Amino acid sequence: MTTSIPEITLNNGVRMPQLGFGVFQVSDDDTAAAVSHALAAGYRSIDTAAIYGNEAGTGRAIAESGIDREELFITSKLWVADLGYDATLAAFDASLDKLGLDYLDLYLIHWPAPAAGLYLESWRALEHLLASGKARAIGVSNFLPEHLQKIIDLGGTVPAINQIELHPALQQRDIADFNAAHGIATEAWSPLAQGAVLADPAVTGIAARHGVSAAQAILRWHLQQGRIIIPKSVTPRRIRENLDVFGFDLTADELSVIDGLERDGRTGPHPAEFNG
Numbered sequence: 001m002t003t004s005i006p007e008i009t010l011n012n013g014v015r016m017p018q019l020g021f022g023v024f025q026v027s028d029d030d031t032a033a034a035v036s037h038a039l040a041a042g043y044r045s046i047d048t049a050a051i052y053g054n055e056a057g058t059g060r061a062i063a064e065s066g067i068d069r070e071e072l073f074i075t076s077k078l079w080v081a082d083l084g085y086d087a088t089l090a091a092f093d094a095s096l097d098k099l100g101l102d103y104l105d106l107y108l109i110h111w112p113a114p115a116a117g118l119y120l121e122s123w124r125a126l127e128h129l130l131a132s133g134k135a136r137a138i139g140v141s142n143f144l145p146e147h148l149q150k151i152i153d154l155g156g157t158v159p160a161i162n163q164i165e166l167h168p169a170l171q172q173r174d175i176a177d178f179n180a181a182h183g184i185a186t187e188a189w190s191p192l193a194q195g196a197v198l199a200d201p202a203v204t205g206i207a208a209r210h211g212v213s214a215a216q217a218i219l220r221w222h223l224q225q226g227r228i229i230i231p232k233s234v235t236p237r238r239i240r241e242n243l244d245v246f247g248f249d250l251t252a253d254e255l256s257v258i259d260g261l262e263r264d265g266r267t268g269p270h271p272a273e274f275n276g
């Protein structure tokens with residue numbers, strides 16, 4: 001298995017593995033086991049969030065791995081209940097404590113929650129965390145171009161990342177194009193659409209031609225378009241399988257076939273409407 005994971009250089013020069021490991025909907029204890037499997041398999045980037053309730057389990061697996069901190073890339077996210085300048089700083093410290101770390105590689109505002117009108121205040125708090133060195137990079141998640149533009153208009157730090165729902169059934173080309181035009185890396189959450197696209201005959205046909213699984217074919221589709229991806233699994237075989245995606249290339253035609261699976265197939269809330 002090839003486990004050399006390419007890196008993406010973010011807009012502040014920090015380098016991030018293009019493929020990481022997500023832990024949404026995993027209990028704290030199961031997260032510790034899954035992250036341990038992932039680190040042993042070769043993952044070095046872990047995506048958690050305060051709302052997942054598993055930062056402590058993530059931290060235990062990190063501590064027990066014995067892997068040098070500088071080799072790891074740890075992301076967590078600010079939940080909507082903690083938007084606002086002071087609340088953001090307190091929530092960041094709480095996440096750091098649970099993870100047992102003294103800095104994060106990436107800290108994201110989880111949702112813009114536009115009704116609260118507080119994400120610009122939180123962005124200023126993230127800029128403070130960046131300047132203090134407690135976060136190596138800062139970004140956002142689930143931000144639409146209108147929300148990103150408001151941050152850009154502040155004239156300070158441009159988000160390094162916008163982590164958005166993105167998979168064959170919901171490709172969000174308008175947001176990815178806006179991100180790219182402003183030097184913001186696009187990170188795909190639910191890159192496997194939580195399994196919803198794995199049985200599609202177009203995907204299974206492409207996978208069979210390459211002797212790989214449907215999940216591997218979809219992850220390859222993401223990687224060849226330069227996106228950062230964070231597939232989740234609690235199944236050791238799948239954890240290893242999802243990392244084994246660097247030994248084959250999809251053709252341009254195969255990429256187009258998967259592009260053709262767009263169906264506005266959102267699995268999560270719409271960012272314009274979600275306020276926590």
Ligand SMILES: NC(=O)C1=CN([C@@H]2O[C@H](COP(=O)(O)OP(=O)(O)OC[C@H]3O[C@@H](n4cnc5c(N)ncnc54)[C@H](OP(=O)(O)O)[C@@H]3O)[C@@H](O)[C@H]2O)C=CC1
Binds near residue numbers: 141215241242
């Ligand atoms: N910023 C945000 O708002 C959000 C961020 N995220 C982040 O993105 C990560 C990934 O998204 P997530 O929603 O978890 O969904 P994914 O698209 O990663 O899909 C996970 C599902 O696919 C299954 N699966 C994983 N690998 C395989 C495989 N090789 N073959 C077959 N099935 C497989 C898993 O099963 P099993 O575990 O049983 O093996 C699980 O049911 C999250 O864990 C989280 O870190 C997710 C949602 C929102």
Ligand SMILES: O=C(O)C(=O)[C@@H](O)[C@H](O)C(=O)CO
Binds near residue numbers: 268
């Ligand atoms: O998984 C995430 O990161 C999310 O933001 C959401 O899925 C969130 O946790 C949620 O459940 C929204 O209804």
